[in-house]
Amino acid sequence: MALLRLASAVPSGLRALLVLRASAWACLLCFTTYTERVSICRMFAGLQGPRIDQCKEALTAAFQGLSDMEINYEERSHLHDNFTQMTLSLQEEAAAGGSFEVAFPAAAEKMKRAILELKKVQPCVPPCGIQEVARRFRCQGCYSTLCDLPLDCPVQDMTLRTRDASYFRDMPRARGSLARIRPVQPTHRGTFCCVIQHDQRPLARLYFFLNVTGPPPRGETELQVVFRKVLRWAPRDVEMIEPWRPSLDELLARPEALTLGNLVLLTAVIALVSATATVLLWMFCRWYLSGD
Incomplete structure (x- = not known):
C-alpha cells in the first residue's frame, strides 16, 4: 500500500512542478518558441554540459515576475514584437561573449517596462453584457478572456435607435454564410443585428430594421396574377403599320x-x-x- 501511495504521489508532484515552472515564465512561453529559447542558451553556454541547464534555470528565474500578467488584447502584436526584439538582443549579446547571469535579468526588467507602456486594460462596466473593449490576454495559459459578468441583462422595454449591441435584449445566433430570420408572428418589426466574427472578435456588424406586414388579401393576390399575365402577353402576328399616303x-x-x-x-x-x-x-x- 505504501508503494502504491508513493507511485500515485509522484505523478501528482510532477504535474505540480510542471504547472509551477510553466506559470513562472508564462509570458515568455506565449511569445517565444522552444527553439528560440534553446538557441539562446546554446549561444551562451554551448551545446552540452551543465552550463546549458544553468542557463535554462536562469532564464526561468529571470522571467518569474511575468507569470500572471494581463495585457490589453489589442496589444498582443506589440508585445510579440518586443519579445522578438529581446530575443535578437540576447543573441547579439551572446555572440559578443556576454554572460547570461547578467543578460537575462536585464532583459526581463526591460520587458516589464515595455509591458507597463502598453495600452491599459479597460475596466469592466457592470452589471452585464459582452464587452469586447475590456477583453484581456493572460500570460498564464496564453488565452484571452472577457469580463466575468452575466451575459443576460435585465429586460427593459425601451424604444431607441443605436449601434450599441448591449441594448439588445435578444441576440439569436446563426452560423454559416446563410442566416434565416423565422419569426413566429406573420407581422413583425424590429432591428436585427448581423455580426461576422473571427477568433471571438467582431469584424463587421450591420443593423437592419425590418417592418414585415401580413399577407395581402386573396382578391388582391388574384389581381396581381392577372396583371402579370397581361404583362407577359404578346400578339402572335405583329401587324406592320404602313405609312398613310393620302390621295x-x-x-x-x-x-x-x-x-x-x-x-x-x-x-x-x-x-x-x-x-x-x-x-x-x-x-x-x-x-x-x-x-x-
Missing part, C-alpha cells in the same frame, strides 16, 4: 391633312400641270397655223 381627293376632302409638306407638294403638282397644259396648247396653235 388628292382625300387631301381636298380633309383640310386637316393639308400639312406644310402636303401643301408644297400640291402646289408643285398644280404648277407642273399648268405648265404642261400651256406647252401643249402653244404647240397645237403653231401646228394649226403652220397648216394654213
Whole structure:
C-alpha cells in the first residue's frame, strides 16, 4: 500500500512542478518558441554540459515576475514584437561573449517596462453584457478572456435607435454564410443585428430594421396574377403599320391633312400641270397655223 501511495504521489508532484515552472515564465512561453529559447542558451553556454541547464534555470528565474500578467488584447502584436526584439538582443549579446547571469535579468526588467507602456486594460462596466473593449490576454495559459459578468441583462422595454449591441435584449445566433430570420408572428418589426466574427472578435456588424406586414388579401393576390399575365402577353402576328399616303381627293376632302409638306407638294403638282397644259396648247396653235 505504501508503494502504491508513493507511485500515485509522484505523478501528482510532477504535474505540480510542471504547472509551477510553466506559470513562472508564462509570458515568455506565449511569445517565444522552444527553439528560440534553446538557441539562446546554446549561444551562451554551448551545446552540452551543465552550463546549458544553468542557463535554462536562469532564464526561468529571470522571467518569474511575468507569470500572471494581463495585457490589453489589442496589444498582443506589440508585445510579440518586443519579445522578438529581446530575443535578437540576447543573441547579439551572446555572440559578443556576454554572460547570461547578467543578460537575462536585464532583459526581463526591460520587458516589464515595455509591458507597463502598453495600452491599459479597460475596466469592466457592470452589471452585464459582452464587452469586447475590456477583453484581456493572460500570460498564464496564453488565452484571452472577457469580463466575468452575466451575459443576460435585465429586460427593459425601451424604444431607441443605436449601434450599441448591449441594448439588445435578444441576440439569436446563426452560423454559416446563410442566416434565416423565422419569426413566429406573420407581422413583425424590429432591428436585427448581423455580426461576422473571427477568433471571438467582431469584424463587421450591420443593423437592419425590418417592418414585415401580413399577407395581402386573396382578391388582391388574384389581381396581381392577372396583371402579370397581361404583362407577359404578346400578339402572335405583329401587324406592320404602313405609312398613310393620302390621295388628292382625300387631301381636298380633309383640310386637316393639308400639312406644310402636303401643301408644297400640291402646289408643285398644280404648277407642273399648268405648265404642261400651256406647252401643249402653244404647240397645237403653231401646228394649226403652220397648216394654213
